[in-house]
Amino acid sequence: MRHEKVIDKSAQGQDPGGRRGQAFLSWFSVSLTTAFTPVFVLRVLHALTTLVLARMSI
Known part of the structure; x- marks a missing residue:
């Protein structure tokens, strides 16, 4: 359960950054x-x- 929560938090925190990165890429x-x-x-x-x-030439 702890692992899932941590993964969820990181995904939520990096969503706008990921979108910005994709647009820049x-x-x-x-x-x-x-x-x-x-x-x-x-x-x-x-x-x-x-x-x-x-x-x-040939």
Whole structure:
């Protein structure tokens, strides 16, 4: 019984913090994806151009 009560109290105390953390994590992941999308597109384009050039040279 004691364990359940302690777990309940900790869950109640950390609920708003957990929600804030989840919101921050989602915003952080979105900002990361938006920041790295151009780099990813550039890398894909670079790989495609190198493949096309290699095939043309052969």
